[in-house]
Amino acid sequence: MSSAALSFPVSQRQDPLPVDQREAVLASPGFGKTFTDHMVLATWTAERGWHDGKVTAYGPLSLDPSAAVLHYAQEIFEGMKAYRHVDGSVWTFRPEANAARFARSAGRLALPVLPEADFVESLRALVTADEAWVPSGDGGEASLYLRPFMFASEAFLGVRPARQVTYCVIASPAGPYFASGLKPVSIWLSTAYTRAAPGGTGAAKCGGNYAASLAAQVEATANGCDQVAFLDAVERRWVEELGGMNLYFVHRDGSIVTPELTGTILEGITRSSILELAEELGHQVKERRISIQEWREGVASGDITEVFACGTAAVVTPVGRLAWEGGEMLIGDPEVDGGVGPVTAGLRQALLDVQYGRTPDTRGWLTRLT
Numbered sequence: 001m002s003s004a005a006l007s008f009p010v011s012q013r014q015d016p017l018p019v020d021q022r023e024a025v026l027a028s029p030g031f032g033k034t035f036t037d038h039m040v041l042a043t044w045t046a047e048r049g050w051h052d053g054k055v056t057a058y059g060p061l062s063l064d065p066s067a068a069v070l071h072y073a074q075e076i077f078e079g080m081k082a083y084r085h086v087d088g089s090v091w092t093f094r095p096e097a098n099a100a101r102f103a104r105s106a107g108r109l110a111l112p113v114l115p116e117a118d119f120v121e122s123l124r125a126l127v128t129a130d131e132a133w134v135p136s137g138d139g140g141e142a143s144l145y146l147r148p149f150m151f152a153s154e155a156f157l158g159v160r161p162a163r164q165v166t167y168c169v170i171a172s173p174a175g176p177y178f179a180s181g182l183k184p185v186s187i188w189l190s191t192a193y194t195r196a197a198p199g200g201t202g203a204a205k206c207g208g209n210y211a212a213s214l215a216a217q218v219e220a221t222a223n224g225c226d227q228v229a230f231l232d233a234v235e236r237r238w239v240e241e242l243g244g245m246n247l248y249f250v251h252r253d254g255s256i257v258t259p260e261l262t263g264t265i266l267e268g269i270t271r272s273s274i275l276e277l278a279e280e281l282g283h284q285v286k287e288r289r290i291s292i293q294e295w296r297e298g299v300a301s302g303d304i305t306e307v308f309a310c311g312t313a314a315v316v317t318p319v320g321r322l323a324w325e326g327g328e329m330l331i332g333d334p335e336v337d338g339g340v341g342p343v344t345a346g347l348r349q350a351l352l353d354v355q356y357g358r359t360p361d362t363r364g365w366l367t368r369l370t
């Protein structure tokens, strides 16, 4: 990795959250509700490139009402975590993969690329300043969620790539995604809406994709489901992914399948990691297209024994129910191990063990932050 061109000098906040209040937050952080004392900022302009990197007090940003992002949604983001190991050190997982995806997203949204070294350095700078906000990893699954993002901050109403862009990283302590323990989620199959079309932005992590998924998520909630699953936009037949997670199917013979990357699916870093871990755990792994018919018939015949979703926030999560307009089916048995199938549980554990340093990091997936 080349060395960072940007530096992120720290302006220590004069009024950090008092220790007892921070400890109270860390005892029960929830998800995405409370933010650390500092944030990273950097600016890009067409004239000067990247400059003015800094770590400064967390707080509201001042934006001109004509800032392009507010009108045309020229924005991208990433989601990753910092994990505290038992010896107190703090690590993150495959940041170069997030940096590469951020660069691909930037390309699709006509935003400037932030070099990998600067991306990783910005995370290190923030986590070093707010190290006390990284929860203890002891036995649990608490972490510091990191949210790097970049948006068009130029004050101009023309539709063209902005000539001024802001990069920011904020951080939020996160408890286990499922406060009451891991339990299967229910999925609504959206037939009214699609998430991404060929040639569109499905493979980019841009805010607009999530705005466009909300109506489908509202429909899912109205139908008693936790999450929404999307089909491809052309044939309305191939299973793509959830609003914020990738999907895997486990077969009776132990082989596992995930929808192949077609340009309309977000390439999850958890998804890629599971492709490798599953093979190591002795599963045959395939990336290929899976039709909704294959999903339904496979569960009905017993050929598909487990379905799980995966992503940084929730790691690996069993899917217990699929519902659609006029029907539903159950996957797995809630009476056996709370509906968490053995393959799902094994992969989840294997991934967490690497992230929390409980098993040797044979692939160099971890980067030390502090």
Ligand SMILES: Cc1ncc(COP(=O)(O)O)c(C=O)c1O
Pocket (backbone or CB within 6 Å): 079, 241, 242, 243, 244, 245, 246, 266, 267, 268, 269, 270, 271, 310, 311, 312, 313
């Ligand atoms: C649409 C979508 N798919 C998949 C994922 C999973 O990606 P990752 O494993 O990198 O968190 C996410 C979350 O980032 C997502 O938003």
